[in-house]
Amino acid sequence: MAFRSVALALALVMTTLLAHAQEPSATDKETARQLMDIGDTKYDSGDYAGALESYQGADRIMKVTSTGLAVGKALMQLGRLIEARDKLLAVARLPQAADESPVLTRARDEAKELQQTLADRIPQLTISLAGVPAGVEASVQIDDDAVPPATYNLPRAVDPGTHTVSGTAPGYLASPQTLTLKEGDRQTLVLTFRATGARPHEEPKEHELEISPLVWAGVAVAGAGVIVGAITGGISLSTASDVKAQCEGTRCPVTAEEDGDRALVLAHVSTVSFCVAGAGAILAGVGLVLTFTGDNGADTALDLRPGFIGLRGRF
Numbered sequence: 001m002a003f004r005s006v007a008l009a010l011a012l013v014m015t016t017l018l019a020h021a022q023e024p025s026a027t028d029k030e031t032a033r034q035l036m037d038i039g040d041t042k043y044d045s046g047d048y049a050g051a052l053e054s055y056q057g058a059d060r061i062m063k064v065t066s067t068g069l070a071v072g073k074a075l076m077q078l079g080r081l082i083e084a085r086d087k088l089l090a091v092a093r094l095p096q097a098a099d100e101s102p103v104l105t106r107a108r109d110e111a112k113e114l115q116q117t118l119a120d121r122i123p124q125l126t127i128s129l130a131g132v133p134a135g136v137e138a139s140v141q142i143d144d145d146a147v148p149p150a151t152y153n154l155p156r157a158v159d160p161g162t163h164t165v166s167g168t169a170p171g172y173l174a175s176p177q178t179l180t181l182k183e184g185d186r187q188t189l190v191l192t193f194r195a196t197g198a199r200p201h202e203e204p205k206e207h208e209l210e211i212s213p214l215v216w217a218g219v220a221v222a223g224a225g226v227i228v229g230a231i232t233g234g235i236s237l238s239t240a241s242d243v244k245a246q247c248e249g250t251r252c253p254v255t256a257e258e259d260g261d262r263a264l265v266l267a268h269v270s271t272v273s274f275c276v277a278g279a280g281a282i283l284a285g286v287g288l289v290l291t292f293t294g295d296n297g298a299d300t301a302l303d304l305r306p307g308f309i310g311l312r313g314r315f
Helices: 003-022 026-044 046-060 065-078 081-092 104-120 214-247 252-290
Strands: 124-130 138-141 146-149 155-157 161-169 172-181 186-195 301-306 310-313
Touching: 026 065, 026 155, 046 065, 065 081, 065 104, 124 161, 155 214, 161 186, 161 301
Parallel strands: 124 186
Antiparallel strands: 124 155, 138 146, 138 161, 161 172, 172 186, 301 310
């Protein structure tokens, strides 16, 4: 029993100390009174923004029904009805102290009545989406405020005045729409989305130039033809020079005749090799054309046959 009495006494002491710690000082109270007087002067002159600033300063100090009511009224005059109702509701819910003054009680009652009247004055806007396929999540904004997707097609509270509604979706875009709402308005806005032509979640691919295999085949054939033609041509010229030297007399020896035949054959081989090199160059050129026109030339090939050089395939 004694323990309970001590615990109760300690609780009462702590509550009293906490209450005194939270209670504004005399200086704070006087500052709040002056701020309220300044706010009243500005309110009466129509400077509601200035009045709101002074009222909010006093309310941060006192946190009582009278200062909160003044803040709510200034917000109402500025057309910020949603904030005003939220503030007035908070004032109406402030607990009543046992020794509360009649001024604070009347402020609480007035705040309760005002917030009820504001409920019907706050406009409501319903946003309906069109043009967005099922499964594509759209983002909608009213001015700078994002609208939760769960509230699409449902009435949303907005302040009176002019508002801009915009929306985006992957691969779709909605042109911003502007509308003006008066107090108590109930409107529905259809936000139409149109495809932008870009596929959603698809990164642009860099174009890669695929060189036709005919280019490499042509270069190889041309290179081989030039090498073989140059070697056989050189040997043919050298052999022909030797034959000429051997035939300076009136009659060519037998060995000179054999060397002459060999030189003639090498000359033909050299000529054919250079022709093959030319065909390879043509093939490489065709491959370059196919490369830049988007065809890899897989169905084309160089046709080399005895007595014939050509390009066969499908273009």
